[in-house]
C-alpha cells in the first residue's frame with residue numbers, strides 16, 4: 609500500500625478506530641420467592657437504598673434503558689420505588705418458572721434499538737464495567753455470539769434478543785436450568801477481569817441472611 613493509495617491510513621493514525629460497541633439494554637430479574645432470605649431480596653436496604661434500586665442505578669449508567677422483570681401475579685411489586693424514567697417493567701410470561709422465565713420475558717420486552725441485553729439478578733450487588741467491556745468486545749466475533757458469559761455464570765451476562773426463542777423452547781419443555789440456555793446458544797465464554805480469583809466477588813449474590821451480613825461487614829454499607 610502506498611501513501612497515495614485510496615485505502616491508505618492517513619499519516620499520524622496508527623490503526624483504524626475500534627468499532628463502536630452496540631447499545632446494550634439492561635434486564636434486571638426481580639421475581640422469585642426470596643425463600644432463603646426470608647424477606648424480599650430486592651428491597652434489602654444496602655446503605656439505606658433498596659438493593660434493586662442500587663442494581664438498577666448501576667445498570668442505567670452502563671445500558672441503554674433498563675427493564676425490571678417482575679412476577680405476572682404482581683406486576684406493580686416495585687412500582688413505588690423511585691427507579692427513574694428510563695426504567696420499564698415487564699412481567700413473566702411463564703409464571704413461577706424461575707430466572708429462565710425472567711430472561712425470556714426481558715428479551716421479548718427489549719426496545720428495538722438494542723439487540724443485546726445485559727442480564728442481572730436483583731440480588732447481585734456488584735456490577736463490573738470492565739467485565740461488561742470485555743463481554744461487549746466479544747460481540748465483534750464473526751459470527752457474532754448469541755450469548756457472552758463469564759465462565760459459566762448465567763447472570764451478569766449478555767444475551768442476544770434472539771435467545772428468547774431458545775428460552776421459550778426450554779420453558780415449554782419445562783427444562784428450567786439456566787445452563788441449558790447457554791448450551792442451546794452460540795455462546796462465547798470470557799475470563800473475569802482480575803483473573804479466576806475475582807470471580808466469586810464479581811458474581812456475589814445475596815441469598816441468605818448470613819450472606820447479607822457478610823457483605824455488609826465487608827463493605828461497611830449499613
Ligand SMILES: Nc1nc2c(ncn2[C@@H]2O[C@H](COP(=O)(O)OP(=O)(O)OP(=O)(O)O)[C@@H](O)[C@H]2O)c(=O)[nH]1
Nearest residue numbers: 637638639640641642643644677706707710729730
Ligand atoms: N422474573 C423472575 N425473576 C426470578 C424468578 N425466580 C427468580 N428470579 C430472580 O432470579 C434471580 C435468582 O433467583 P434465585 O435466588 O435463584 O431464586 P429466588 O426465588 O429469588 O430465591 P430463593 O427462593 O431463595 O431460591 C433473582 O434476581 C430473582 O429475583 C421468576 O420466576 N421470575
